[in-house]
Amino acid sequence: MSKMKALVMTAKQHMEIEDRDVPTPKDDEVLVETAYAGICGTDHALYNGLPGSADATPPIVLGHENSGVVSAVGKNVKDFKKGDRVVVDPNIYCDKCFYCHTGRYELCENLSAVGVTRDGGLEDYFTAPEKVVYHIPDELSLQTACSMEPLSCAVHTMKITENITPYQHALIIGDGYMAKLFAQLLRIYGIQNIDMTGRHDDNLAWEKKELNLNKVINTTKEKITDKYDMVIECVGKPETQEQAVEATNPGAQVMMFGVGAPGQTFNMNTYEIFKKQLTIKGSMINPHSFEDSIALLSDGSVKVKPFQNNILTLEQVPGVLAGTDKVQGKSIVKVNGDLK
Ligand SMILES: [Zn+2]
Ligand SMILES: [Zn+2]
Incomplete structure (x- = not known):
């Protein structure tokens, strides 16, 4: 089994780089090679043991603002294949609770999330269910695309x-x-x-x-x-x-x-x-907002690159989250960078 680098939050306020096996996608999952992963206020909260949209229980790999390239797919995955450029909506709704049944997915009682309750993009490869993975057009850079999740949270606010x-x-x-x-x-x-x-x-x-x-x-x-x-x-x-x-x-x-x-x-x-x-x-998270965000970033109506102030390596992330390395503004992590 091939190995990869993962930045693991092993305990509250503690992260370590580990050599891990590349995960195997389940039947309905996609394995994504991470290109870029954004860091946001939620990650600071999770690092300090506070909840974000949900609680993060160590050991866990953070990173919920991800872009990347599909590396493998489970046997039931229909719409993705190796080499597809993608973004991942971290939020996975249960489709069973009262709020899901009444169309208010953001209030789901059994919310799970990539980079919060399951391993996210601050590692070379991560998995996500096919239903939360989105294709992105060729003209959209992977660096810009890693801001799809924060933009979709703002789109959700505008929608309500x-x-x-x-x-x-x-x-x-x-x-x-x-x-x-x-x-x-x-x-x-x-x-x-x-x-x-x-x-x-x-x-x-x-x-x-x-x-x-x-x-x-x-x-x-x-x-x-x-x-x-x-x-x-x-x-x-x-x-x-x-x-x-x-x-x-x-x-x-x-x-x-x-x-x-x-x-x-x-x-x-x-x-x-x-x-x-x-x-x-x-305004809580971002249901049904990725399609709009992809459209807005792809045609250039919304710009993010001038505001992505710091491009970090995985090794630099713990210092930034701990506040020992002072950075101003938005940080994104170049995990594997511009894959294609
Ligand atoms: Zn975020
Ligand atoms: Zn639900």
């Missing part, structure tokens, strides 16, 4: 908003990777006038130009004074969640995308929620 129209004014709270994806998506879904908050003048000035924003607000020195019809919170801290609800027009919707710590709460003016008839909505 209501009544978006071009006259509306949107605020994105935070200027991280997801915030930059939302700035592009809001425009595609119909809102043109977009402001963004952040904490560093240099970054904000660049983002204003790059993302064609209306206004940027450095919240370390200025208050948010305008009111908005759509607010997307992309930080997940109590103070930014408060800002999100406060910065609303009557009838506004506030999308809570940033993931707070379990047990975290924030203050709200409940009379204002009544008086303004606010919609405050959470």
Whole structure:
């Protein structure tokens, strides 16, 4: 049996490179040779023993934002063959629970996920059921494609908003990777006038130009004074969640995308929620969003490459997750790189 390199989380806050056997796909599974794997806030949570969309129990290989090339398929797999370029939706729904039966797959009671509850892309090869594997077109690079999963989470958020129209004014709270994806998506879904908050003048000035924003607000020195019809919170801290609800027009919707710590709460003016008839909505993972994301990245309507700041090796990942190696912005791991 051939061997491969895997970055294994052996315990909370501990990872090791191991030599492992290349996994054998089950009958309905695809074996993927990893090209690139993105690292996100969820991985930081999982590394520190906190839950993401689900709990990760060591030993486990993280990596839920993956692109790669099919290396082998199980005997019941119909739509994939060796050499196909693919992305993998990490989320595997049970198709049996109440929420799956009523079409709200993101709330599945038996959710399993590649890179969370089963081994993911931070290793040379990983397996996934055929039903969560998607073909990507030749013109889409594997590096860009590894952002399919985060983009699809943002697409899901846009899908569960209501009544978006071009006259509306949107605020994105935070200027991280997801915030930059939302700035592009809001425009595609119909809102043109977009402001963004952040904490560093240099970054904000660049983002204003790059993302064609209306206004940027450095919240370390200025208050948010305008009111908005759509607010997307992309930080997940109590103070930014408060800002999100406060910065609303009557009838506004506030999308809570940033993931707070379990047990975290924030203050709200409940009379204002009544008086303004606010919609405050959470957004969890990404059902039925990969097809849209593949279309948006393939035709260039959404750009990710200018915002993929750090290209890491597998060996560099533990230091980045532990915070001993300080990196700014989005990190992606070049596992086997541009395979084809
Ligand atoms: Zn992620
Ligand atoms: Zn289910």
